[in-house]
Amino acid sequence: MSGPSWSERLLGGLKRTSERLGENLSGLTGKSRLDDDDLDRIEEALITADLGPAMAARIRDRLSERRDVAANGTEELRKVVAEEIAAVLRPVAEPLEIDAFPRPQVILVIGVNGSGKTTTIAKLAHLFQEQDYGVMLVAGDTFRAAAIGQLKVWAERLGVPIMAGPEGGDSAGIVFDAVKQATATGIDVLIVDTAGRLQNKRELMDELAKIKRVLGRLNPAAPHDVVLVLDATTGQNALSQIDVFREVAGVTGLVMTKLDGTARGGVLVAAAERHGLPIHAIGIGETMGDLRPFDADEIAGIIAGNIR
Ligand SMILES: Nc1nc2c(ncn2[C@@H]2O[C@H](COP(=O)(O)OP(=O)(O)OP(=O)(O)O)[C@@H](O)[C@H]2O)c(=O)[nH]1
Numbered sequence: 001m002s003g004p005s006w007s008e009r010l011l012g013g014l015k016r017t018s019e020r021l022g023e024n025l026s027g028l029t030g031k032s033r034l035d036d037d038d039l040d041r042i043e044e045a046l047i048t049a050d051l052g053p054a055m056a057a058r059i060r061d062r063l064s065e066r067r068d069v070a071a072n073g074t075e076e077l078r079k080v081v082a083e084e085i086a087a088v089l090r091p092v093a094e095p096l097e098i099d100a101f102p103r104p105q106v107i108l109v110i111g112v113n114g115s116g117k118t119t120t121i122a123k124l125a126h127l128f129q130e131q132d133y134g135v136m137l138v139a140g141d142t143f144r145a146a147a148i149g150q151l152k153v154w155a156e157r158l159g160v161p162i163m164a165g166p167e168g169g170d171s172a173g174i175v176f177d178a179v180k181q182a183t184a185t186g187i188d189v190l191i192v193d194t195a196g197r198l199q200n201k202r203e204l205m206d207e208l209a210k211i212k213r214v215l216g217r218l219n220p221a222a223p224h225d226v227v228l229v230l231d232a233t234t235g236q237n238a239l240s241q242i243d244v245f246r247e248v249a250g251v252t253g254l255v256m257t258k259l260d261g262t263a264r265g266g267v268l269v270a271a272a273e274r275h276g277l278p279i280h281a282i283g284i285g286e287t288m289g290d291l292r293p294f295d296a297d298e299i300a301g302i303i304a305g306n307i308r
Contacts, residue, residue, distance in 0.1 A: 006292060009284045013232060013259035014302045017266030020049040021081070021304065028074065034067040049303075050235055051085075052270030059084045082297075082304035085269055089296035094278035096124070096225060096253065098133050104182040104190040106215055106222040108140075110208065110249050111229035112241060113196040116257030116283055118147065120229045121191050122154035123283065123291035124255075129158065133188040138178040139164035140171045140211060141195040151193055158288065161187075171195070171207065172214040179218045192223070198244060205248040212249075226252045227280065230271070232263035239267065242275055255291075257283030266303060 004012070024045030028038055039060050046056035062084050063069065069076040098105050107124070111117045125135045137155050141147040145167040155162035163178035165171075175192055182190045194211065197204055215222040228251045230238040238256070245251050259265050259282045272279065279294045 006284065007298075009260035010282075010292070010298070011302055013261060013263035013284065014265040014299070016262065016264055017049045017051075018303050018305055020266075021045050024048075028070050028077070032068075032071045034063060034070045038070070039064055046081075050264045050266030050270060051303075052239075052267075052273060055085075055088065055269055055273045058088075058273075078304045082300045085303055086297050086300035088269060088273050089279075089294075089300055092272045092276060092279045093294045093296045094253065094280060095293055096227070096280040098128060098131070098189055100221065100224045102183075102219070104136070104179070104187045105224045106179065106190045106192065106219070107225040107227060108192045108194060108208075108211065108215075108223040108249070109227050109229060110194050110245055110251070111196050112198045112231075113147075115196065115229045115231040115241075117196060117229045118150050118154065118193060119286060120227075120255050120257055120283060120291070121151065121193055122158060122288050123281075124227075125154070125158050125160055125189075125191055126288040127281075127291055128189050129160070134186060135160045135189045135191065136178065136182050136185075136187045137162040138175055138190060138192040140175055140192045142167060142169045142171045142174065143195050143197065147193065147195075154288075161185075172210040175211050176214045176218065179215065179222070183218075198241070201244065201248060208249045226250055228254050228277075230254060230256045232256050232259045232265050232267065232282075233261070235264035235267050236270075239270060239274065242271060242277070246275070251277060253278040253280045255279070255281050255283065260284040260290075265299070268299065269303065 043056045043060040109121050128135050139148040139151045148164050165174040226249055228245045254277050281291050282294055284290050
């Protein structure tokens with residue numbers, strides 16, 4: 001396939017974050033020692049680059065112990081920043097493993113409409129297919145016919161079975177039927193799409209709670225994973241979505257999408273620092289192959305890379 005490579009696209013998605021840092025730090029060149037004003041500027045730059053105040057303070061502290069790094073050129077400064085970011089990201093880099101017994105492993109996928117939920121479901125299904133697992137999709141968002149239709153298109157493209165009811169159908173009932181069928185047919189992974197109407201928190205909570213209750217009746221361990229899909233282009237907004245969805249659904253892990261294009265990917269670091277939830281993968285495009293493992297050192301390196 002022609003076009004930009006994985007890393008070029010990822011670089012694009014983190015560019016805004018890394019450029020913000022780069023611009024703010026370029027004035028430090030030639031100094032022999034960082035003074036308090038320099039540290040203030042760095043801290044501010046890190047905050048405007050979406051890394052969040054806690055992370056910015058952490059890096060500032062680290063640099064205040066290493067004020068001489070500026071004397072060794074910006075390369076050294078870059079290394080210290082990258083290392084601090086990587087230290088926060090490494091513990092949360094955790095791929096989604098299929099290890100549930102008895103099968104199927106049930107993965108509930110949640111997130112606001114437009115976050116890239118449906119596309120992420122297709123990408124995950126593709127990934128698991130490549131690992132030789134039998135996958136089935138469930139159209140649990142019954143509020144919009146378009147959502148059901150879109151998932152059906154992906155199921156066909158992937159060549160995987162799908163359980164879908166009519167628009168307005170009872171999603172918990174559909175999920176129940178899907179688990180029964182998946183169990184009977186030896187499916188390994190059941191990926192469930194859910195409604196993402198964040199504006200109505202009560203209804204969303206009731207709906208997700210009902211799906212979880214029904215699942216628990218068939219298998220107390222289900223859902224095994226509750227994966228929240230976040231859109232990197234929403235920047236800080238992604239953080240409040242984590243708060244809300246943790247409260248309504250008990251999130252077990254994250255996938256961040258749209259880390260290509262004009263994303264504000266620095267928010268990944270803020271999310272990791274604040275929540276410590278596993279980050280399973282990142283999305284960097286619209287096709288089923290555009291899911292990439294979350295590589296802490298790679299991301300940290302790119303974010304810090306433009307400091308000059
Ligand atoms: N550039 C880019 N676009 C993406 C990515 N993931 C999803 N998209 C696009 O974002 C748009 C929304 O994605 P969907 O998967 O339909 O999102 P959804 O959350 O299911 O949204 P609804 O269908 O409205 O519920 C689509 O145009 C996708 O092609 C990604 O990683 N990168």
